Amino acid sequence: MPRILMYHNFCGPTETDTDAVSTVMIRRQLEYLSRHYHVVSLAYLIEHLSSSRPVGNRTVALTIDDGRRSCYEFLFPLLREFRMPATFFVVSSFIRREDWVWTDKVLWLSEHQSAPSELAPHRIEDLFRMLNQMRPQVRNARIESVARGMNLSIPKQPPSKYAPCSWSELREMVDSGLVEIGSHTVSHPILASLTDNESWHELTSSRAQIEEGLGTKVVSFCFPNGKPGDYRQSQVRQVKEAGYLSALVTRSGMIGPGADLYQLPRIGVSGHSDSLDFAKHLDGAEYYQEKLQTSLRARARN
Numbered sequence: 001m002p003r004i005l006m007y008h009n010f011c012g013p014t015e016t017d018t019d020a021v022s023t024v025m026i027r028r029q030l031e032y033l034s035r036h037y038h039v040v041s042l043a044y045l046i047e048h049l050s051s052s053r054p055v056g057n058r059t060v061a062l063t064i065d066d067g068r069r070s071c072y073e074f075l076f077p078l079l080r081e082f083r084m085p086a087t088f089f090v091v092s093s094f095i096r097r098e099d100w101v102w103t104d105k106v107l108w109l110s111e112h113q114s115a116p117s118e119l120a121p122h123r124i125e126d127l128f129r130m131l132n133q134m135r136p137q138v139r140n141a142r143i144e145s146v147a148r149g150m151n152l153s154i155p156k157q158p159p160s161k162y163a164p165c166s167w168s169e170l171r172e173m174v175d176s177g178l179v180e181i182g183s184h185t186v187s188h189p190i191l192a193s194l195t196d197n198e199s200w201h202e203l204t205s206s207r208a209q210i211e212e213g214l215g216t217k218v219v220s221f222c223f224p225n226g227k228p229g230d231y232r233q234s235q236v237r238q239v240k241e242a243g244y245l246s247a248l249v250t251r252s253g254m255i256g257p258g259a260d261l262y263q264l265p266r267i268g269v270s271g272h273s274d275s276l277d278f279a280k281h282l283d284g285a286e287y288y289q290e291k292l293q294t295s296l297r298a299r300a301r302n
């Protein structure tokens, strides 16, 4: 079964940031992939899946979400060195420097000494769960009020760690023939918190903005957050109606026979993953564990 890996953020060799994969780790991971796997472009994978043509054993596609500059600075030189393709899903208003990604604003606030307890590492997931369910305006107001409570104002432009790629950096990566740019919406909303009219706008305007900025066609989409419950089935249909060829989610897994091309699962890689974790995730440890649990549960019921 093919797999799609999901990355977000990268950092230099001496930085220790658990949200980011360091160049030391990513080099090890790409070396491992080049020895044991066949890294293909998402376009190649989708073409094969949609025509039910078999893909080789141990096929992997690489994807990176959001469009932070760290992808260009730290990952792209390694993609070049290893001649490996990847797809970058970018938030169009972020690349246009109209705003930065709201989830990064929360993370940025959490890095401050004065951060309230709801931003503590063991509680921040609960906060995200709550924010994910809010309408975007309410969510933004809530984030602003957390900042005010810390006597901070969120800067208009993101600090360098959370800065976006520029259009020319994205174009340079596309021109290398290794990188495809896909859409990750205009403003990174949780689609389930929007009306269908609003999600249609996010799907179509982001593509128009990226196509205008790059001069290339955009055919792939990736759901923000992308867990079950973060989008509705009507919005999965919208992605197809809007003309995208595939859509990726965050549900962990491998791509089994007859997989829905508009809800393709991925395997996440974070700064927490060491070499063993990486090999284990890639080999589908979670996927088989889930299958085993399902069959054991069914057996227990009988």
Ligand SMILES: [Zn+2]
Binding pocket: 065, 066, 184, 188, 224, 225
């Ligand atoms: Zn994202």
